[in-house]
Amino acid sequence: MLDNSRLRIAMQKSGRLSDESKKLLAQCGIKINLQEQRLIAFAENMPIDILRVRDDDIPGLVIDGVVDLGIVGENVLEEEVLDRQAEGFNPQYKTLRRMDFGGCRLSIAAPRDFDYTGPECLKDLRIATTYPHLLRRYLSQYNVAFKTCLLNGSVEVAPRAGLADVICDLVSSGATLEANGLKEIEVIYRSKACLIQRQAEMSADKQALIDKLMTRIQGVIQARE
Ligand code: PRP
Ligand code: ZN
Ligand code: MG
Numbered sequence: 001m002l003d004n005s006r007l008r009i010a011m012q013k014s015g016r017l018s019d020e021s022k023k024l025l026a027q028c029g030i031k032i033n034l035q036e037q038r039l040i041a042f043a044e045n046m047p048i049d050i051l052r053v054r055d056d057d058i059p060g061l062v063i064d065g066v067v068d069l070g071i072v073g074e075n076v077l078e079e080e081v082l083d084r085q086a087e088g089f090n091p092q093y094k095t096l097r098r099m100d101f102g103g104c105r106l107s108i109a110a111p112r113d114f115d116y117t118g119p120e121c122l123k124d125l126r127i128a129t130t131y132p133h134l135l136r137r138y139l140s141q142y143n144v145a146f147k148t149c150l151l152n153g154s155v156e157v158a159p160r161a162g163l164a165d166v167i168c169d170l171v172s173s174g175a176t177l178e179a180n181g182l183k184e185i186e187v188i189y190r191s192k193a194c195l196i197q198r199q200a201e202m203s204a205d206k207q208a209l210i211d212k213l214m215t216r217i218q219g220v221i222q223a224r225e
Helices: 019-029 055-063 074-086 132-140 175-179 204-223
Strands: 008-013 040-042 048-053 069-073 093-098 104-111 126-129 145-152 165-172 181-192 193-198
Touching: 008 019, 008 204, 019 145, 019 204, 048 055, 048 069, 055 074, 055 093, 055 193, 069 074, 074 181, 074 193, 093 204, 126 132, 126 175, 126 204, 132 175, 132 181, 165 181, 175 181
Parallel strands: 008 048, 008 069, 126 145, 126 165
Antiparallel strands: 040 048, 069 193, 093 193, 104 165, 104 181
16 A cells, blocks of 8 residues: 655666765755665655656656656656647646756767758758657757657667667766767757656645755755855
């Protein structure tokens, strides 16, 4: 049975946001013992459960009201929202705050010898990406039609593997592009981690706990500015 009295927070299990997310919750005074293989961790000193899942699943869990809060990249969140809207739904959630970590950009990158002069160069090319909606929204501003190659990982190998002409993927340090002989040609979205809450009203106890956490998060982030 689900224990709905406890606040559920979803965070990335492993990846770019997981260490910072873990650190933030710890700095807010939540005592959790995150065992590597565990999907769920219970706070010892507060009625909070931490769910550790794939980042891509977090927006849906919050929008569907399965968890109360989620820490997720804006890029992943926005893509999920656009995806649901494309299916005719009207996804709802509340953004509580933008975090000071998880900065990255979603960029189009091409093989180093690609002669790039502007978005129109991409017309009718095949673009490998995990973010087809963000990509389409961006290129439609230039009336550039393109073909997609949907990949959830290893996007950066697509051009070399002959799967696509160029890619659209997240860039943080740029090391992945560099290692794969690619160059960044267009930044289409700048992202950070953010904290979101499900839309439906919470019980008074849960809302009070969220308010307390928000005050602490505010303090933690301000202290490191
Ligand atoms: C992103 C992206 C690249 C890498 C780029 O993956 O897909 O693989 O980060 O970072 P760099 O510019 O510092 O080399 P992410 O960590 O978000 O994991 P995921 O794609 O598996 O969610
Ligand atoms: Zn991911
Ligand atoms: Mg990746």
